[in-house]
Amino acid sequence: MSISEDKHISRLSAVFDDEASIEDLDALLQESPDELNQQLQSYQLIRQTLHRDSVWQGEPLNLAAQIRDRLDKEEDYAANVLPLSAKSVPSQAVVWRGWFSGLAVAASVAFVVILGGNHLINPEAEVNTTAQVETPQEQQPVSEVVAIAELTDKPLPADSLRLKNYLREHAEQAAKTAGQGMIPMARVVSYPIEEK
């Protein structure tokens, strides 16, 4: 394998590992679109197989074109959303723009590719890859039932007040939404009131 081939594979791998720089992406997009597309799809297929994702059975998708399209959009976005202060100081704007667009492009392309695992290949599929919910490590999975009336004795006044506000908001919305008449309102009266 030549050095250039080695570099090419390394760039492709970087795209799928969310580590591609703007230079990597530019270099890849200079290559033959058909060949690049075929390689990207092969990588995609391997990735799907490894992760046991559903494999797209329809017409082949043009991943390279989608990445190029996203890159173009990011360029437009970066050019148009500069703050007024940055636009009025060209020298600063140039530096900032380069830094900003580099980050934005890298993040956005990574997004495209990761989503491609299901979303671009199979738009019907639900994707949670970029949006996993974790339970914080220091959190103990304890379920404790506490009477709301006891909240006034709790040493967390801010939390207690917040919860009471939520109870009130809930009761007001419930009265507008569900068919229970004045019952949600009657509940509000019974909620303990925090004295300021």
Place this chain on the structure above:
Amino acid sequence: MRLLVVLFIVITSCISSAQLFAQVSTADAIARLKHMTEAFAALNYEGVFIYANPKQINSIQVRHQLIAGVEYESLLDLDGDSVQVLRVGDRVICVYPDKNSASSRGPLLTSLQHFENLPAEQLALGYDFVVSPEHARIAGREAIEITLEPKDEYRYGHVFWLDVENNFLLKHVTLSTSDEPLERMQFTSVKFNTDLKAEDFAPKKGTYSELVHEEPARPIKNQWKFDWLPDGFKPVWPQARALNHGTSMLLLSDGMTTLSVFVEPSMKTKAMTVFSMGATLAGERSIKVGDQLYLLTMVGEVPEVTITKLMSVFMPRVQE
């Protein structure tokens, strides 16, 4: 052989009668519940009802009158601080015994809002309806009893007693999954066809009144979703609503009960905790999305299993 045929006819006709009764019962119950929701705004009335849960009991006076096409409504807490909420048309006024109590309490409640439609099909997904053939007597009025039996463990049961004449709600009991009463609302006295005047709704001398400014809800893009919902539950709003301090609120309902969801960015972790009062439960826990911590709070009149399960299937929507 003949005996078998007769037996078959008797059994099938019994089953058909039971099915027919159930269908009539459901249709009758839904029709009456629809009338109940309309009765709050359509009738003129004055009465006192109590609200009780295992921890406390409150009595509240309610008055409602249409005067020259304008709706007048008053809710007065008869226990404690005598805070009153007046609604005249779409203006809500909160009346406190004095200025000091006004500064120490938020509005008691906004007003007795009116719901548009009873979602019959949605309700039927979560409940069976039973109309009792026996009439009861509540606050001196003849009442018909309608029970909403939950079809699963994710919601409570409800029993409504409606006035036979006008379908006004006279009594309501929320039942736990083991059929224990969790809360009760019941009129102790009620009078219909009242002839109240505008001055009957005027705040008393010496009290302190404040016009309640209701901030219009600010709809925002809903960034969150549930991976699972109990049958019949669905979002009430197509979008989320922005509250103060970056909190987003979502609302779920099965047509009878509601569940509010609050999500806000947080700095500290919080273990799963469930608070209870009567039929209302509030659950809290921290969730982490990427590097960001969020505090998730759910409030609703649903069993603990529903809150804890929904908290475990709550997740961000993927950006599109």
